[in-house]
Amino acid sequence: MALTIENISSWLVDIPTIRPHKMSMVTMGCQTLVIVKISCAGGITGWGEATTIGGLSYGPESPESIKIALDRYLAPLLTGIPLTGVEPLAARMNAGVRGNTFAKSALETAFLDATGKACGVPVSTLLGGARQHRLPVLWTLASGETDKDIDEGRRLMAEGRHQRFKLKIGARSLQEDLKHALSIKAALGEEVAVHVDVNQAWDMSTALRAIPALLAGGINMIEQPIDCHDRRNLVDLSQRFNATLLADEAVTDGQSGFALARAGFVGAYALKIAKAGGPAQALKLAHIASAAGIGLYGGTMLEGAIGTVASLHAWSTLDLTEGTEMFGPLLLKDDILTHPLDFSKGSVSLPSGPGLGVDVDEEKLSYYARK
Numbered sequence: 001m002a003l004t005i006e007n008i009s010s011w012l013v014d015i016p017t018i019r020p021h022k023m024s025m026v027t028m029g030c031q032t033l034v035i036v037k038i039s040c041a042g043g044i045t046g047w048g049e050a051t052t053i054g055g056l057s058y059g060p061e062s063p064e065s066i067k068i069a070l071d072r073y074l075a076p077l078l079t080g081i082p083l084t085g086v087e088p089l090a091a092r093m094n095a096g097v098r099g100n101t102f103a104k105s106a107l108e109t110a111f112l113d114a115t116g117k118a119c120g121v122p123v124s125t126l127l128g129g130a131r132q133h134r135l136p137v138l139w140t141l142a143s144g145e146t147d148k149d150i151d152e153g154r155r156l157m158a159e160g161r162h163q164r165f166k167l168k169i170g171a172r173s174l175q176e177d178l179k180h181a182l183s184i185k186a187a188l189g190e191e192v193a194v195h196v197d198v199n200q201a202w203d204m205s206t207a208l209r210a211i212p213a214l215l216a217g218g219i220n221m222i223e224q225p226i227d228c229h230d231r232r233n234l235v236d237l238s239q240r241f242n243a244t245l246l247a248d249e250a251v252t253d254g255q256s257g258f259a260l261a262r263a264g265f266v267g268a269y270a271l272k273i274a275k276a277g278g279p280a281q282a283l284k285l286a287h288i289a290s291a292a293g294i295g296l297y298g299g300t301m302l303e304g305a306i307g308t309v310a311s312l313h314a315w316s317t318l319d320l321t322e323g324t325e326m327f328g329p330l331l332l333k334d335d336i337l338t339h340p341l342d343f344s345k346g347s348v349s350l351p352s353g354p355g356l357g358v359d360v361d362e363e364k365l366s367y368y369a370r371k
């Protein structure tokens with residue numbers, strides 16, 4: 001079966017967050033979703049989404065550059081050509097456009113949605129088949145204030161929403177960060193898994209001082225403590241401590257994942273569809289990691305519902321040793337789906353309908369779309 005894309009439309013959709021989300025590189029008060037709709041011959045449509053975090057502070061693409069890459073460069077490459085699946089799609093995009101994996105991820109997602117609808121199967125089936133239909137979801141405490149984070153964590157646990165948490169640190173001094181993280185961990189309790197994400201803010205000597213202190217306080221997973229290019233020291237940290245080192249910014253696609261594994265890394269990889277160029281491309285990194293004995297974590301680029309559900313279809317085909325953080329839609333004040341995703345009891349359910357299994361409310365889309 002081949003699909004021919006006849007038209008590609010995109011929108012920048014700004015949705016406020018429920019509270020400021022403070023990370024080492026930026027504090028976010030609003031998320032911009034780059035929404036893509038492809039219309040195919042025969043009347044089939046497909047939806048995709050790309051997000052980044054804080055403009056250009058997280059990755060090499062901004063929402064505006066993603067939209068330009070889509071409209072100006074990728075759309076003309078793809079329209080009017082019959083495509084039989086995600087591999088010919090990726091080959092065509094990669095032959096004409098270097099990098100720009102966030103924009104390519106939105107298009108691969110939309111193409112998978114349309115193909116799933118045309119074949120009458122969920123995207124997870126196209127990606128190998130779901131091994132699980134509910135996926136665990138942690139929550140990130142990142143209000144920027146220790147007491148607020150403790151109250152938020154306790155409330156979410158009491159409501160039965162989340163039992164596992166991530167903390168964003170790295171913006172303050174090491175002393176302040178340690179006090180913040182260890183106070184939250186102590187307040188939430190021994191049983192509650194808490195990990196920290198430093199978003200590359202430390203140098204090696206800071207990491208060597210910080211990790212033993214975090215371990216002593218019961219925090220035993222550390223995400224991207226140092227610069228993503230400092231591969232040698234990331235490998236060293238992963239081998240040195242009885243902690244799980246989670247590589248995020250350091251691994252994007254299969255190639256970077258292979259290079260880090262070959263260098264001797266022994267932690268886990270945060271998978272993100274945007275870093276790899278789409279759900280199918282992210283699975284290539286996952287399979288390389290698994291072959292190398294490296295753990296898997298379903299990561300988010302703080303996507304809205306479409307990017308989140310696309311990721312869930314991919315993650316559902318894997319054995320995720322470290323769970324997921326697919327809470328993006330819960331951080332946003334609103335959604336552009338007709339029916340929101342079903343989050344409950346620290347998990348989210350994988351929609352079972354054809355394609356992504358979700359419907360977009362086009363009135364809401366145009367309400368929130370940047371004019």
Ligand code: MUC
Pocket residue numbers: 053140142168197199248299300301302325
């Ligand atoms: C990141 O670096 O992991 C994911 C969850 C969250 O709170 O921030 C993001 C980015």
Ligand code: MG
Pocket residue numbers: 197199223224248249270
């Ligand atoms: Mg991270």
